[in-house]
Amino acid sequence: MNTDTIVQRILDGCENSGASVSKIYLADLEIQPCRACKTQDGSGCVFLDGMEQIYEVYEKADGLVLGTPVYYNTVSSQMKLMIDRSYCLARPVILPSGKRSYESAVVKKKKGMVVSVGGSGSNPECVLPVFDIWSTEVNLDIVDSILATRTQLSEEPMECTELLEQAFSKGKKFTHLFCQ
Numbered sequence: 001m002n003t004d005t006i007v008q009r010i011l012d013g014c015e016n017s018g019a020s021v022s023k024i025y026l027a028d029l030e031i032q033p034c035r036a037c038k039t040q041d042g043s044g045c046v047f048l049d050g051m052e053q054i055y056e057v058y059e060k061a062d063g064l065v066l067g068t069p070v071y072y073n074t075v076s077s078q079m080k081l082m083i084d085r086s087y088c089l090a091r092p093v094i095l096p097s098g099k100r101s102y103e104s105a106v107v108k109k110k111k112g113m114v115v116s117v118g119g120s121g122s123n124p125e126c127v128l129p130v131f132d133i134w135s136t137e138v139n140l141d142i143v144d145s146i147l148a149t150r151t152q153l154s155e156e157p158m159e160c161t162e163l164l165e166q167a168f169s170k171g172k173k174f175t176h177l178f179c180q
Contacts, residue, residue: 002117005158006146006167007067010113013171014063026078029053034084045088054082058089058138062178063111065171066131070118070149073126083134090137106139111177113170114142117157118149143177144170 011021029050037046045051057064068079075083090102114131116124124147135142146167148157157163 002148002150002157003067003069003115006115006117006148006163007065009164009167010065010115010146010171010174013168013173014065014175015171016168017172017175019063019175024053024057026050026076026082031078031081031085033081034087036087045085047085051082051085054085055089058086058106058110059108061108061110063113063174064140065113065115065174067115067117068127070116070124070126073123075127075130080130083130086134086137102137104137104139106137109139109141111174112140112142113174114145114147115167116145116147118151122149122151124149124152144174146170 007023011023014021031050031054032047035047044055066079068075071077074080089105091105093101093103095101112131112135114128116127118124125145128145128147131142134140146163148160148163150156153160153163
């Protein structure tokens with residue numbers, strides 16, 4: 001509830017600034033776990049499931065607001081499934097030096113914002129390294145975040161008026177990065 005409330009306030013701010021928004025709940029999609037088949041040519045995954053909707057978003061969206069609760073110092077299992085299944089979008093490239101590198105098969109460059117909400121912990125930023133590694137595979141530039149815990153705020157994040165106002169304001173600013 002906390003994560004969803006904050007994400008919704010960001011999306012409200014985006015809409016208020018003229019952006020068209022939609023929300024996807026990863027838990028509502030049937031997404032197979034990655035099986036490490038090593039298909040990494042940019043053509044997509046061998047599984048046809050709920051990730052097809054996500055792959056389409058990667059190519060069409062101007063911005064992504066990614067929300068996850070913190071579970072055991074990392075992203076939720078649903079978010080991790082999405083991230084793992086993006087592996088197929090990293091296309092290997094051999095550099096002139098002979099070293100192997102990777103480039104995103106996702107053509108559309110987009111901006112991203114991360115929302116990470118923890119309960120009793122004090123480390124909501126622990127998810128950022130996961131998103132940093134993954135973001136290059138989907139051609140995403142993470143430009144902002146809201147990182148909060150109930151412990152830091154002394155109240156539920158979804159009840160913190162100041163945090164909700166900040167989320168709305170950040171949504172408005174986020175929209176201006178790609179709607180000009």
